Amino acid sequence: MREQAIESPNLLIQADNLTALRWLIEEKGLAGQIDLVYIDPPFATGGRFTVDGTRAATISSSRSGRLAYEDSLIGEDYLAFLRARLLLLRPLLSERGSIYVHIDDKIGHYVKVLMDEVFGIENFRNDITRIKCNPKNFRRKGYGNIKDMILFYTKGDDFIWHEPYEPYSEADLARLFPKRDAQGRRYTTVPLHAPGETKRGQTAQPFKGQRPPKGRHWCTDIATLERWDREGLIEWSSRGVPRKKIYADERRGKRMQDIWEFKDPQYPVYPTEKNADLLDLIVRTSSDEESYVLDCFCGSGTTLVAAQKRGRTWIGIDSSALAIEVAQRKLKALPRTLFSSEVTFELYRI
Numbered sequence: 001m002r003e004q005a006i007e008s009p010n011l012l013i014q015a016d017n018l019t020a021l022r023w024l025i026e027e028k029g030l031a032g033q034i035d036l037v038y039i040d041p042p043f044a045t046g047g048r049f050t051v052d053g054t055r056a057a058t059i060s061s062s063r064s065g066r067l068a069y070e071d072s073l074i075g076e077d078y079l080a081f082l083r084a085r086l087l088l089l090r091p092l093l094s095e096r097g098s099i100y101v102h103i104d105d106k107i108g109h110y111v112k113v114l115m116d117e118v119f120g121i122e123n124f125r126n127d128i129t130r131i132k133c134n135p136k137n138f139r140r141k142g143y144g145n146i147k148d149m150i151l152f153y154t155k156g157d158d159f160i161w162h163e164p165y166e167p168y169s170e171a172d173l174a175r176l177f178p179k180r181d182a183q184g185r186r187y188t189t190v191p192l193h194a195p196g197e198t199k200r201g202q203t204a205q206p207f208k209g210q211r212p213p214k215g216r217h218w219c220t221d222i223a224t225l226e227r228w229d230r231e232g233l234i235e236w237s238s239r240g241v242p243r244k245k246i247y248a249d250e251r252r253g254k255r256m257q258d259i260w261e262f263k264d265p266q267y268p269v270y271p272t273e274k275n276a277d278l279l280d281l282i283v284r285t286s287s288d289e290e291s292y293v294l295d296c297f298c299g300s301g302t303t304l305v306a307a308q309k310r311g312r313t314w315i316g317i318d319s320s321a322l323a324i325e326v327a328q329r330k331l332k333a334l335p336r337t338l339f340s341s342e343v344t345f346e347l348y349r350i
């Protein structure tokens with residue numbers, strides 16, 4: 001049932017997601033339209049998650065505070081619950097679509113098997129380790145747990161991918177760009193030639209009287225080499241060997257690897273609220289501006305906020321009344337930016 005008169009492609013739905021996902025397919029005709037799904041379902045902890053005042057608590061035994069949600073299904077029942085939702089998410093994904101499933105290390109390996117079954121092991125892209133907190137003094141025997149996992153699958157091989165980069169650390173800079181120029185800018189040098197001999201053409205011509213070494217060719221034409229030299233972008237060794245300077249401050253950073261450090265908010269407004277930058281990374285990497293982004297365990301709406309900020313169309317589903325309230329508050333508090341003017345969405349309770 002629609003709750004407000006506003007017309008918007010963004011949808012916020014309070015419902016059991018099994019019903020809501022069927023509704024998106026059957027009533028809204030969204031099969032094959034969703035480019036990105038991120039879900040952060042309950043982790044089969046047997047816990048009860050409440051909110052006391054403005055702070056979110058994750059106290060499994062607590063009877064106090066307002067209930068956000070109960071994570072009561074465990075073992076086989078939990079896996080059957082999740083499988084039923086994954087089987088509806090797959091047809092919703094577009095041919096260029098991706099799905100990220102955020103899960104912990106206790107149930108995550110069983111969920112990986114489910115994901116292989118539903119999305120195909122050939123579509124498995126990454127098991128991302130997410131560092132979620134600082135090391136603590138655990139009392140139980142065993143190693144401290146500071147990570148959870150995000151399973152990343154795609155519908156097929158031709159998926160949306162905007163290569164993400166992360167800034168170099170000081171150690172990376174020292175290792176990868178060990179030299180400094182007169183202005184103190186960090187750089188390294190690389191050869192000006194590449195494998196493969198050509199007898200004719202620009203890349204085989206002499207540069208400053210030198211031909212490329214045997215079996216190699218210049219990496220660009222002579223005019224460009226001359227320009228680089230005039231601009232001070234070529235370093236000449238004491239033996240007269242030219243190399244191209246590569247400046248650290250002109251690189252986009254290093255390619256993201258599969259260990260991510262994104263700690264969750266210290267004072268969450270909703271239990272198990274996820275890190276906003278983590279969701280921003282996923283949204284900007286695996287969706288386009290015109291994409292639909294779906295989170296059917298949306299909680300406080302972290303994914304929806306990230307999608308809104310990046311100008312994507314979003315759909316959030318959660319069965320908890322408190323989650324829907326908090327998500328609305330977070331969305332409405334967003335400042336106006338280039339992409340997000342007034343946040344509009346249709347609110348449904350099914």
Ligand SMILES: C[S@@+](CC[C@H](N)C(=O)[O-])C[C@H]1O[C@@H](n2cnc3c(N)ncnc32)[C@H](O)[C@@H]1O
Pocket residue numbers: 015016017018040041042068069270271272273274275296297298299300301302303317318319320323
């Ligand atoms: C781990 S929390 C998600 C937190 C969220 N990622 C955030 O950043 O705030 C899991 C959410 O799934 C919701 N949920 C659990 N079972 C559901 C169901 N069958 N249908 C819809 N939502 C459900 C819970 O109400 C809870 O808000």
